Amino acid sequence: MVSLKQKALTLFIAGVTSSLAWSNTGEAPGAPGADHQWTSASKTGIGTANNKVSKVWFSLVDGVVSEVYWPQIDMAQITDLQFMVSDGKSFFDEEKKHTEHTIHTLDKMSLAFEQVNIDKEKKYEIHKKIITDPQTNALLLNVTFKAYEDNLGLFLLLNPAVSNTGLYDYGEATKDTLYAWDDRAKYGSGSNQVAQYQALTASVPFKQTSAGFVGQSDGWQDLNDNFKMDWAYQYAKNGNVALTGQLDLPAKAGEYTFTVAIGFAEDKNNAQQIAANSAKKSFNAVLSTYNGEWNNYCNGLEDLSQESFDSGALYYASAMVLKAHEDKENKGAMIASLSIPWGQSQFDKDSDDERGILLGSRPDGYKDGPIGYHVVWPRDLYQVATAFLAAGDQNTAQAALSYLKEVQLAADDGNWQLCGNTVSKEGSFPQNFWLSGQTHWPGMQLDETAMPIVLAWRLWRAGIINPADYYASFVKPAADFVAKVGPWTHQERWEENHGISPSTLSAAIAGLITAADFAENQGDKEAARYYRLNADLWADGVADWTFTHQGALGEGLYYQRIEGASYCHTDYNPEDNSVLYIGNGGGQHLERNVMDGGFLELVRFGIKSPTDPSITNTVKSYEQSLKVETPNGPGFYRYNHDRYGEKYDGSDFVADAGDGIGRLWPFLTGERAHLDIAQHKNVDHYIKAMEKFANEGNMLPEQVWDKAEGPYQFGEGTGGATPLAWSHAEYIKLLKSKKEQRIVDTPDIVANRYQGCITTVNVHYDAGWGNTVAIRGDAELLSWDEGASARWSEGNVWRLTLPQQTSAFNMKVLINDQTWQNQENFSVKPCEENHYWPTF
Numbered sequence: 001m002v003s004l005k006q007k008a009l010t011l012f013i014a015g016v017t018s019s020l021a022w023s024n025t026g027e028a029p030g031a032p033g034a035d036h037q038w039t040s041a042s043k044t045g046i047g048t049a050n051n052k053v054s055k056v057w058f059s060l061v062d063g064v065v066s067e068v069y070w071p072q073i074d075m076a077q078i079t080d081l082q083f084m085v086s087d088g089k090s091f092f093d094e095e096k097k098h099t100e101h102t103i104h105t106l107d108k109m110s111l112a113f114e115q116v117n118i119d120k121e122k123k124y125e126i127h128k129k130i131i132t133d134p135q136t137n138a139l140l141l142n143v144t145f146k147a148y149e150d151n152l153g154l155f156l157l158l159n160p161a162v163s164n165t166g167l168y169d170y171g172e173a174t175k176d177t178l179y180a181w182d183d184r185a186k187y188g189s190g191s192n193q194v195a196q197y198q199a200l201t202a203s204v205p206f207k208q209t210s211a212g213f214v215g216q217s218d219g220w221q222d223l224n225d226n227f228k229m230d231w232a233y234q235y236a237k238n239g240n241v242a243l244t245g246q247l248d249l250p251a252k253a254g255e256y257t258f259t260v261a262i263g264f265a266e267d268k269n270n271a272q273q274i275a276a277n278s279a280k281k282s283f284n285a286v287l288s289t290y291n292g293e294w295n296n297y298c299n300g301l302e303d304l305s306q307e308s309f310d311s312g313a314l315y316y317a318s319a320m321v322l323k324a325h326e327d328k329e330n331k332g333a334m335i336a337s338l339s340i341p342w343g344q345s346q347f348d349k350d351s352d353d354e355r356g357i358l359l360g361s362r363p364d365g366y367k368d369g370p371i372g373y374h375v376v377w378p379r380d381l382y383q384v385a386t387a388f389l390a391a392g393d394q395n396t397a398q399a400a401l402s403y404l405k406e407v408q409l410a411a412d413d414g415n416w417q418l419c420g421n422t423v424s425k426e427g428s429f430p431q432n433f434w435l436s437g438q439t440h441w442p443g444m445q446l447d448e449t450a451m452p453i454v455l456a457w458r459l460w461r462a463g464i465i466n467p468a469d470y471y472a473s474f475v476k477p478a479a480d481f482v483a484k485v486g487p488w489t490h491q492e493r494w495e496e497n498h499g500i501s502p503s504t505l506s507a508a509i510a511g512l513i514t515a516a517d518f519a520e521n522q523g524d525k526e527a528a529r530y531y532r533l534n535a536d537l538w539a540d541g542v543a544d545w546t547f548t549h550q551g552a553l554g555e556g557l558y559y560q561r562i563e564g565a566s567y568c569h570t571d572y573n574p575e576d577n578s579v580l581y582i583g584n585g586g587g588q589h590l591e592r593n594v595m596d597g598g599f600l601e602l603v604r605f606g607i608k609s610p611t612d613p614s615i616t617n618t619v620k621s622y623e624q625s626l627k628v629e630t631p632n633g634p635g636f637y638r639y640n641h642d643r644y645g646e647k648y649d650g651s652d653f654v655a656d657a658g659d660g661i662g663r664l665w666p667f668l669t670g671e672r673a674h675l676d677i678a679q680h681k682n683v684d685h686y687i688k689a690m691e692k693f694a695n696e697g698n699m700l701p702e703q704v705w706d707k708a709e710g711p712y713q714f715g716e717g718t719g720g721a722t723p724l725a726w727s728h729a730e731y732i733k734l735l736k737s738k739k740e741q742r743i744v745d746t747p748d749i750v751a752n753r754y755q756g757c758i759t760t761v762n763v764h765y766d767a768g769w770g771n772t773v774a775i776r777g778d779a780e781l782l783s784w785d786e787g788a789s790a791r792w793s794e795g796n797v798w799r800l801t802l803p804q805q806t807s808a809f810n811m812k813v814l815i816n817d818q819t820w821q822n823q824e825n826f827s828v829k830p831c832e833e834n835h836y837w838p839t840f
Helices: 004-019 219-226 268-280 283-299 313-324 378-391 394-407 446-461 471-485 502-521 525-546 597-604 613-626 666-678 684-693 725-740 748-754
Strands: 025-027 045-048 057-061 064-069 076-086 092-094 099-105 113-119 124-132 138-147 153-160 169-173 178-182 197-202 206-213 233-239 241-247 254-265 415-418 421-424 579-582 587-590 627-630 633-636 758-764 773-777 791-793 797-803 809-815 826-828 833-836
Touching: 045 124, 045 313, 057 124, 064 138, 076 124, 076 138, 076 197, 076 219, 076 254, 092 219, 124 283, 138 268, 138 283, 153 178, 153 197, 153 219, 169 206, 169 241, 178 241, 178 268, 197 241, 197 268, 206 219, 219 241, 233 241, 254 268, 283 313, 313 378, 313 725, 378 394, 378 446, 378 725, 394 446, 394 471, 421 471, 446 471, 446 502, 471 502, 471 525, 502 525, 502 597, 502 748, 525 791, 525 797, 597 613, 597 666, 613 627, 633 666, 633 684, 666 684, 666 725, 684 725, 758 773, 826 833
Parallel strands: 025 233, 206 233, 758 833
Antiparallel strands: 045 057, 057 064, 064 076, 076 092, 076 153, 099 113, 113 124, 124 138, 138 254, 153 241, 169 178, 169 233, 178 197, 197 254, 206 241, 415 421, 579 587, 627 633, 758 797, 773 809, 791 797, 809 826
16 A cells, blocks of 8 residues: 555655656545644633724644634634654654743733743744734734754745645645635535635745644644654645645755735635735734834823732733633624633534524524533623723723623513523523524523623613613613522523522622612612612522531531522521432532632622621631632632542543532632622732733633642643633732722622611511511601512511611501501511511
8 A cells, every 4th residue: 555655645746757846736635634622721811903903813832833713713724833843764743842931921911922932852942923914804923932952844834724724724735825614604506605715925935845734744744753843745635635845945054034914704715915014014014003002092091000929911911811702793792702621622523513604594404513601601701801900991991781782581582490480581691692682502691780780880870871771771681680580690600509508699789779769760669679678678688598507618617608409499598408419420418518709799789798707707617618829829719629620630622521620710709809808908909919810922721720739830730611701801900909999890889788777677477388578668668559679588588678778667567468467557666676476
C-alpha cells in the first residue's frame, strides 16, 4: 500500500517536473479527519476593535491564537492558529507545546496583546502582536521570528471551524492565500445559503502551502513524519480541515518581521481582498488606531485605579473585557464568556446544539459546535450592566436594558409549566438565549426576570431613562410575572433546583419594590400596592422558610441554599428532613445540610441589615464550611457537594459523569467583600485576592484551583470559563463600593423599607386546613374593601408586616377574606410586634 507521504511526495515531484514551479494539486486524503474539538477555556487574552465596523473577536491561550469569531460574538470561525518550526532534518516543534509562553498587553488601556514564545532549547523565539483591523473584518498578527540557527523553517497551521463547527469545512491552499469555508456555502442550486469565508495571507510570500484533514493529511502530520513539508494538496473537502503554509524567510539565522492577516467575508474574493489589504498596511499605524479607540473608551470611565493594588490594570482590563463581550449587531447583548469551559474536551459530534447560521434562524440540518458560554443569561447581563454603571459607562448599561426589552417574552410565546401549573410566559425571560432572543436552555429562574426590573429602576433614578417608556411595556409585565410565580422559582442561580432560594428571593423582593416605585410614578396605585404587599410578605418569610437551626455545617445556624427542592408546595420548613438532589452527580443530601453564599444577596439587595443575627450567624458557618485560604487570598466554593469542576486529579470536567469537584469561584470573593463594606470593614485583602486570581493577561476565571496538589497552581485559574464576565463585573463593583463605602448595587428604596420601622401584625388563630387569614384596615397598604393576605408561620401564627407604617391604625381579621372577626377593631401600634387573638 502506498502511504500518504509517498502519495504526497509523488504529487509534489510531478508538479515541479511538469511546470518547473511550485503549485498545489489534487484533494487531500483522509476525510473527514479527526473528530473536531475546541481549545482550552483558560484564555490569557481576548480582543476586538472598539467599534461596530470590525466584527471580529479573537481569543488567546497557550501561546497561540485560539477561537476567532465573526460576524457575531457567538459564531466561531477558527479553532486555533499557531506556528511550527523545523530544521528539515532533526526536529519539529509545535509552538503551543514546545515553547515557554508569556503574554503582556501592549497598552494598559487596550486589548492589544503580545505573545512571546521561546523555544525550550533556545533555538528560536516567536513574538506575536495580535489585534483586529478597526477598519474591516480582519485579524492581524505582527510576527517577529528570531532564529538563532541557520535553516529553521517557519510554518503556519490554521484549523478553521467555519460557522461554529469543524465538521463541514472546506479548505483550499493556493500560492499566496489559504482559504476556508463550509458546506453551507452552496451556489449550484441557485438558492444561495449563507456563505462565510476566511482567507489567510501574509506580507511575505509562502514557500509552499497545503490543505489537509486534521490527524490524517494536515501539515502537522507532514512535518512530524520526516521534518519536511512534502505534501502539496490544493483542496480538503468537507471535514475537519487544517491549512499549512511555510513562510519564505531567509535560511540564515536572524530576526524577521512580517504580518499575517485573516479576512472574513460572505464570498471568497472579498475575504481575500480584505486579508491582502490589511496585510499591506503599516501594522503600527493600525495598532495606533486600535489602541486609540480603546484609550478613548477607558479615559471616559470613572478612574477607580486608586482603589486597586495594581495601579488599575485589572480595573481597565475588566471594563474592556466586558465591553468586548457585547455583540456588534445586537447592541446591548453581552454573552457570559468568550470561551467554552474545558473546550479541549468538547467535541462537535457530541454537541446537542443545532441552529442555523443566520442570526436567530432555526436548525438547518447541520450540527452546531458546543455553545459553551456564548449565550446571554439575563442574570449575568444584569451583573455586567450594573458594573458599567459603577464604571461610569451609562450608555452600555442603557443598551443592555434596551436589549432586554426587545427580547422579553410576550404572551404569544406560550406558557411555562411550573409544578403542574400553567403560567403565561409574558414578562419573563428564559434561562438563557441566543443573541436573537431565541431560547437556548428552557429553564425559568425568577431572579432573571426580577433583576432587569432593578436595572431599569437604577437607570431611571440616575436620570438615564424615562419611566413612561418602560413601565407598561417592560416593568409591569415582568413584575406581574414575579408576583404571580414567587416566592418559588423553577431554578435558582446555580441552575439546578426549584424551591425557595435566599439569593433568588432577594432579587424578587427588590424587583417588586422597585416596580412599585415605577407603578406609583405612573399612577398605577393598585399595582404598586400589590407588588409591595407581596414583597413585604416574602421579606418577612425568607428566614422562616430558609434559615435552619439544625444544620450540619458550622454552628448549625444558617441560611440554606434552597428549601422545597424535592416537592412543589407552599409549606416550607428548613428544619425538616426534605432531600436536595444536587446536579452533576452531587448526590442527595438533606436540604438543611447544604448552604451557599446566596444569603449575601439579602444584604446586597437591601432586605436584611448586615448586622442582622441571621446574617452574622450564617457568615460563621459559611466561612467554616466553604472558605479556602489560597496563596492568593480567600476563595469560596459555590456550595458543599458541588460537582461542577475538574475531576479529583484535575482532568477535565465531563457532564453527567458525577466525578467532578467544584472549585473556588473568584466572584464569590467579591460578594463576600461587599458584606464587609456594608459592615464598614476593610476589604483590601479581598481586592488583592481578586487581582491575584487574574492571569498574566488580566483575565479573571470562573474557578480557581483549591489545593496545593494537582495540575493547576493553588489559587489560579482552572479549565473553566476564562474570562468570565461576571467575575470582571464583580471586581469593578467592588472597587466602586470601596470608594463609596457602601454597596453600590443596593437599591436604597429597598434598604429604607426593610431596615427601618416595621409594623408587624401577629394573628394567633388556627384557621383550619386550606383556609387563609386576611387583614383589612386603614393603614397605608390596607383597605376596608379588600384584605391583605397574612403569612402562616409555626404555631398557627399568621403574620403581616407593614414596613414604613409609622402611624397607628385600626384593623380587622377575616378568614378567607370573607368571614369577619366578631370583636371590635384591633388597634395597631407602629414599628412594633403586635399580637392578637381574634374570635369568629
